[in-house]
Amino acid sequence: MYNDNPTLEGITKHVDETKQGEVFFTEGKKGDKHFYIESYGCQMNFSDSEIVASILGEAGYQPTRNMEIADLILINTCSIREKAEDTVRKRLRIFDKVKRQRPGTMVGVLGCMAERLKSKFLEEEQLVDLVVGPDAYRDLPNLVAGAEEGDKGVNVFLSREETYADISPLRLNSNGITAFISIMRGCDNMCSFCVVPFTRGRERSRSAFSVIAEATDLFERGFREVTLLGQNVDSYKWENPETNTTVNFADLLKMVAHVHPDLRIRFSTSHPKDITDDVLHTMAKYENICKYIHLPVQSGSSRVLELMNRTYTREWYMDKVRRIYEIMPDCAISSDVIAGFCTETEEEHQETLSVMEFANYSMSYMFFYSERPGTVAARKYEDDIPLEVKKRRLQEIIDLQTPMSYRHNQKDIGKTFKVLIEGESKRSDADWKGRNSQNKMVVFAKQGVHSAGDYVYVKINEATSATLIGEMVAGPGA
Known part of the structure; x- marks a missing residue:
């Protein structure tokens, strides 16, 4: 069966539940300086990497997929969960080996971890030459020039004004x-x-x-x-x-x-x-x-939501979901769910499960709570739920969402959707893949003269928990 999960598409590649990684590249001419960049975390990080690529391009750097020829190796980081930070540290040690084999290569950390762990990267681990926060990318060429002279380039200043509105991102490795x-x-x-x-x-x-x-x-x-x-x-x-x-x-x-x-x-x-x-x-x-809204709930317990400072209650959230379906009955809603937040009881965990069922999410991003240093929760609350309990509750959340996604997709069998062709299916070059308005991945056999970027109508014949499978038809009523 097909399993072209919609979260794997575009310029992000989902690696596991806490990390996304992709390399942006085009090959430059011989003699050009090259940079290599990996991005992890949210879509904003991938968007930021395109801004970085544009800034470095203006400074004479060409992107490359081969870190071994790169003059500058960058990693755009995420601090949302501990596992993501562990992954970044492992990558930095790999980059350090490349750097030792090719003297003169510089390594830089960008993004959220750069801001949070600047001194640790520079002083304790000594793995990097540059540490650049999300609002300081314009300063990259100056920091790189300084690092070439032996200085440690650091800029993690948080701006109240920077939006990079005047920079045209390089859509590298895009479809x-x-x-x-x-x-x-x-x-x-x-x-x-x-x-x-x-x-x-x-x-x-x-x-x-x-x-x-x-x-x-x-x-x-x-x-x-x-x-x-x-x-x-x-x-x-x-x-x-x-x-x-x-x-x-x-x-x-x-x-x-x-x-x-x-x-x-x-x-x-x-x-x-x-x-x-x-x-x-x-x-x-x-x-x-x-007609798709990602509406993170995080918890189904009003008490836990108050501890999380989410500023809404269980009942308020459910009313919002009702309103969405009232105005757009065909809308798909997805969510973020955290298992095992501080002091969460079994009854409150069950409340989360019941809200998920009520909202009928098409899919969810599901995690167990990972305490992040510097947050309000880390300062005020004890991370008191044992890891085995967190993992068990998370598994129960996953075990609820997976069949719910399957049932959600099964209801689409027999329906016809307008689909934007994004490219060939990963499983077969005889099939197209694309998404419908509800953000569901649709796979269907090629026929006629069509190409990526075309809109076509697809009637759904089969469905898995992640993918709709169908055939092209002449129109919405076919």
Whole structure:
């Protein structure tokens, strides 16, 4: 059976439940300086790597897939979970071996771990030459030049203004069909378990005009789907200095939807407290805004949610889910779920399971709680749930979600969806793969004259928990 999981597509490659890694590359000419970059964590990190590639390109560096010829090796890091940090440390030791074999090669750490562990990387482990935080990428050429002279290049300054709005990201290793657009940076939500506000700073939104210009440029270059990115996209707010008016997220969605009817729009991630009826009605109104919302619940217990500082209750979240389905009955909802947060009881764990069933998630990202140094939870609460209990609760969450995803997909058998072809299926070059509006991966046999970037109608004949399998038909009513 096919298993083209939608989380594996685009420019991210899912490696395990806590890490994503991909190398961006194009080969330069002989004599050029080369850089090699790996990215881990959220989609924002992958978007940032495209910004880094653009900045380094202007400084005369060409990307390469071969770290052994690279003059500069970079790793864009994630601090969300301990396992992700362990993976980065292992990669740094591999990079160090390359560096020893090729004197003069520089190694740099970018992103969230860079901000959080700058002194440890430079002083204790001595594995890196550069440590650059998420808001300091413009300074990379200067830091690299300093490192070439023997200095340690460090800039982890958190800005209240930097959005990189004027930098055109290099869409390296892209499928040429889908792309990310970062619309805002930082986060003002102080969830007690999360390190992001400390590593990425306060929220600030890009100019709506720059977002529209980037979306327009992508469409004109053949891209047919954009994902608007932010730690909390629903809190997007840009003040237009020319008109003294405010553009909110619903306004921005409308503006991007008007770029072209054939440009699909997705977005990630939403905080339940900020996704408004205005956003939902906008999604329902425009066919090219995908009917899919990633709406992290984290826990189904009101008491645990209060400890997490999620600012909503179990009942409030369930009401929001009801409202989404009321306005968009065909919408698919996915989630993030944390098992074993501090003091969580068995009864509260069961409450999480019941909320998952109520919401009928199409899929979920599921983890057990991993205490992150510097967070409010690390300072205020004891991580008192034994690891074996966390793992058992996580397995119960997975055991609930997997058949729920299967049933969710089984209900699509017999339906016809408009699908954007993204490329050939991983299993067979005789099949296309693409996603429908609900973010579900669809695999279907090639027929007729079609290519990546085309929209086709596919009738679903089979389904697994991760993939819909069907055949092309003439139209939605076929």
